[in-house]
Amino acid sequence: MSSNSTPYYYVPGLSSHPASAALGLLAFAAGMSGWVNHAAWGGPVTAVGVLWVIFVLYNWFGDTIAESNSGKNGINVDISYRWSMAWFIFSEIMFFGAFFAALFYARNITMPWMGDVESKLLWPDFQAVWPNDGPAGLVEKFTTMGPWPIPTINTLLLLSSGVTVTYAHHAIRENHMKKAINGLAATVFLGIIFLGFQVYEYVHAYSDLNLKLTSGIYGSTFFMLTGFHGFHVFLGGLMLTIVLRRMIRGDFTAENHFAFEGAAWYWHFVDVVWLGLYIAVYWM
Incomplete structure (x- = not known):
């Protein structure tokens, strides 16, 4: 047409x-x-x-x-798609913001409050240090997950995937479809490796560190943040895989490729969330 x-x-x-x-x-x-x-x-x-x-x-x-x-x-539908994707990503920002806020509240507000002088009357043995297993002694002892080596490796993987998807974006805008396909395929591959390392990390947490979803506020915030992020990596990788199939099929041109751009926006969002998570969960 x-x-x-x-x-x-x-x-x-x-x-x-x-x-x-x-x-x-x-x-x-x-x-x-x-x-x-x-x-x-x-x-x-x-x-x-x-x-x-x-x-x-x-x-x-x-x-x-x-x-x-x-x-x-036409152009109006394209604009509608762009606004829709932008608002969708904004809703995802609010979603993760709630979990980061829960982590901040537990660590910087609730825990000091439970460790003040008045609270010592109720919980004399409570130590207001992070991570914490609570004042009642009901949580099994666990070891925290440090930033090395898997979280740091995964950070490098996602940062590298951000570079490859940007490379693919520039290639498709210049009508270099083969380069765009290679860059996008590399992005999907890096995402798969990331998920593989995260599965290994979870197995290690449960079997070696006794760190579980039930391990107090630390365990619940750790698995909720990293688990939902991993799920979003899976969704982003699925989007990019579908876009890769369409790219190989020849659906896109240098001027018309918003499906790729929307998936790339989402992937960059996933990268940024991981950087915040890497600092707040593994280092702080």
Whole structure:
């Protein structure tokens, strides 16, 4: 479709995708409610809901990609996509901000308060030092996770992946598709290595350090922050993998490649969150 025939703002026709996704999410919510209450049907219904949502998203995204490839998306749709991705990343910033705030509150506000003179009457043996296993002695002894070697290696991996995805971005803008493919493939590969090291770190924490999600406020904040970040690395890597497939297929041009840009924005966000996490969790 020529640029002259591209609509001012393409509006797709009626679609069953939203209703289908809602049914899948309903099944997921019902299954989870049954699962946490130890109902036998909870796990299977949850799995069906997840698989159904994935199936719907695959077809929904496929329709959207087909619309883009056929030239139906003009400049206004492109602007809409950019704003949508920006607000999505902003919501993710708020998400991680809540967990960083919880860590700050526990370490810099609650712990000094519990260690003051008045609180000594209630918890005479409590030591207001971080990390802490609480005043009641209910938490098993554990060893904290230091910054070396795996967290530091993972930091280098993510920083390197930021360089490779930027290299790919410059290459695609200059219409050097082979270089862009190589740079993006390297980014995905570095992300996979990062996740592999994180899995090893978790195994080491549970088996060797006795550090678990139940290890007091330190264990809960450690696993919530690093775990959710790892999940976001997985999502970002999945986005980049899909974009890589589309790039190899020839869907992008030097002028039209926002799917790549949106995934790259998300990947840079993941990198920045890790830097804050690396300092606040492993060093402080």
